Amino acid sequence: MALIEMQAAVLQRFSVSVSLGQCQRAKATAMAMIEGKLEDQYAKVWNYASAIRLSNPGKTCLVGVESNLGCNYFKRFYVGFKAFRDGWSKGCRRVIGLDGSFLKGQVKGEISTAIGRDEDNHVYPIAWAVVNFENKDNWTWFIDNLVADLDLGTGNGLVVILYQHKGLLQAVANLLPHLEHRKCARHIFGNFRKKYTGLELKSLFWEAAMSIVKGDFLATMEKIK
Structure with missing residues (x-):
């Protein structure tokens, strides 16, 4: 109401x-x-993780806490279901998008996500985590778990699309040094249109972003200039 x-x-x-x-x-x-109360909900995170493990054999579910003066404080929570992991490995392109979104409300934090693209070019969820802060340590922890779950090795034959989240680029470079790195065109366009408006520039931007031939891309960039 x-x-x-x-x-x-x-x-x-x-x-x-x-x-x-x-x-x-x-x-x-x-x-x-x-x-x-929210504090009571967070106190049940161990029970929640146990329920996930019991109901989904083979999945990865990790809880991280920080201890201070004998008390445990929530730090991060990772979930990677086996069905999603197997589906990505067997039926999706070797492309992963990494992104994060800040949680609003009384309890702050961020949800970090890893998504793929299936054969129909639809979004495919792979794994996610809830963390207390956006920083290199939490991104490294998330990506390290993702690498282990998907057996990504050092990133050979893998494309990762990401944006300029705090500490994300450094974490990816350290853990997956041999991947092919791309930035999210949608995020770039969001910054582009703040300064350059109009339907013509919007159309040219996406024409350049969707180019599959280098010559077409350069020609469109000249039009934008």
Whole structure:
């Protein structure tokens, strides 16, 4: 129920006027009673990992914590299902996209993802992780687990598409030194259109990005200039 609807319902039922702030606090209290506090949810992460391992034989599920003054604090959580791993190895192109998205709300952090492309050129999930911060250490941990799961070796015959996340490029270079590196055209275009607007430049950008012949790419780049 939206806060405005909640405010109107209280007025109609109890003939009491309440502010939106009071409605927000009441709703938060009610949700905490129903779902439990966020701290309690994180305390169950070990049980969650055990349930995943029992229900999905052969998968990888790892929990990382930091200890301070006798207390454990959540650091990171990795999941790689065996079915996804086998599907990528047997039926997908040797292309992996690495990206991350910041978590919003009371508990911060980032979700890191590895995706592939199947034979129909559709997005194929491979593995993901939730980490406390975006940094080289967490990206290295995520990619190291991914390399072990998919038996990627040093990256021979592999293409990785990534963007300029903090520490990601260095982690990839250290763990997969022989891969072919590409940057995400969509992210590049997002920065491009901030300065260069218009449908003509947009069309030329994607024409260059989709070029499969070097001469066509260079000709389109000259048009953009």
